[in-house]
Amino acid sequence: MPDLAPYAVRPETSRGRLHPEPAGGARSPFQRDRDRIIHSAAFRRLQYKTQVFIYHEGDAFRTRLTHSIEVAQIARSIARRLRVDEDLAEALALAHDLGHPPFGHAGEDALNGAMRPYGGFDHNAQSLKAVTTLEWRYAEFDGLNLTWETLEGLAKHNGPLRRPPPFTAEYDRLHPLELGTHASVEAQVAALADDIAYNNHDLDDGLRARIFTLDEAAALPLFGTALAEARAAYPAAAPPRLASEAIRRVINMMVEDVVAETSRRLAALAPVDAAAVRAAGQPMVVFSPTMQEANQQVREFLFGRMYRHWRVNRTTQKCRRVVQVLFSLLHGGPDMLPPEWRERAGNAGSAECAAAVCDYIAGMTDRFALEEHRRLTDPHLPG
Known part of the structure; x- marks a missing residue:
């Protein structure tokens, strides 16, 4: 058993699963x-769900699968530094995009x-919903029957849910997840790892797609600093x-910043257990104000230069x-x-039909x- 910090979620004290199961032998509940x-x-x-570029635009661009794997790698790295449960952080990182629809x-x-x-759609x-209802792999229950801690982290890794989406609220009545509190450090790590991976691989994909140039991206302070270091170290390297x-330098700078700022907050709060983190009233895993501003500049650059590029818009x-x-065809013709x-x-046309069609499309x-x-739209094709 790794030497976990007091504020870590501990596998041996897991609140268990909605449907009780025998222990997993050598594997922890989160493994x-x-x-x-x-x-x-x-x-x-x-594997075949889009990040920014749909699947036929090139095999080298990220998909939701490769993104999730990159998030999991970063989450494990941060979790290890903070001495929290790496397996829980990894599980949350791998599951966080399971609800994303195509495109x-x-x-x-x-x-x-x-x-x-009917209440909207939230990925x-x-x-x-995917891990509790829509996976049909087990004889005794729908879903994957994951632990309370994984479901809690999946539901609120971005923060407390004061007005939860309809399905989350419905599930919470069956299996309360304490939606009004912050999630564990492990879940917060997965959320920040998502931000780090997302912005950096979108920069990488945007450069690869020639939507913007290396020098244009260098106007961003964070990326510009890293690029200057790379050019100084490898002056003859190709773009x-x-x-x-x-990009690897930027990822490292962001990870180091998260670890330092989070360690500072945890030292100030001195939580005695994971419950104290949930009750803290503020997130623990965050960027420093300087890095938050730099990250926001990357987001704004990507929004204007990539996500709203005419090729992407089309x-x-x-x-x-x-x-x-x-949706229109299937809702009207189930x-x-x-x-x-x-x-x-x-x-x-019913709400029940809308929910089924939405799940099918998602x-x-x-x-x-x-x-x-x-x-469904070409009369010359068989159904």
Whole structure:
């Protein structure tokens, strides 16, 4: 057993699972959670779900799967430095995007618009739904039957939920997750690791796609400092190598900053256990104010130069339209759903039907969504 800090979540004191199960032998409860997530269908589908570029635009761009693996690596590194449970942090990092629909934020926006009369769509709530309801792998229960600590972290890794999405609120009534408090240090680590990975690999993908240049990105103080260091160390290196050298330096600077600022906060609070972290009333795992400002500058640069680039805008609009058409057709005609989904859908146009159609679409990969759209709209194709 690693030497865990007092504020870490301890496997031996886990609150257990909704459906009691025998212990996992040599594996801790959080190791079992991680393994169940990796073996789930929802995790496999992340391979063909978009980050920014849809799957046919190039094999080297990130997908939700590669993003989740990168987040898990960063989360483990930070968790180890903070002496908290690495397996729980890794499980949360691997599961945090399981609820993302096809086509990234374009798909999420389309589903949120379609589901607005029924409470909207939130990918974090959908991740919770995926691991508690939509995985059908076990004879005794739906979902993966993960531990309370993993479900709690998945539900509120971005902070307390004062107004939880409908499904999260519904699940909380069955299996209370203390939604009004902060999550564990491990969950907060996974959330910050997501920010670190997201911004840095989007810089990398934007450079690879030639949406902006290395010198344009160098206007960002954080990236500019790292690029200057890389150029000084390797003056003859080609731009792609310099970009990689700069990005790995930025990741390291951000990790070091998170560890330092979090260690400072934990020392000031001196929490005696994980419950004290939840009750602290403020997050523990954060960037310093200087790094937060630098990170925000990266976000604003990516928003203006990449996410709103005309090439990305074209793809976004087309993909949003695909999801809108799929929802409209299937909500109005649930008889077109596969049998296992048709049974859940109820009457055409109902809230029950909307929920089933939303779950069906949210589970699609990019390419399956495009194929389903063709099958449903092209009279010359078989159903």
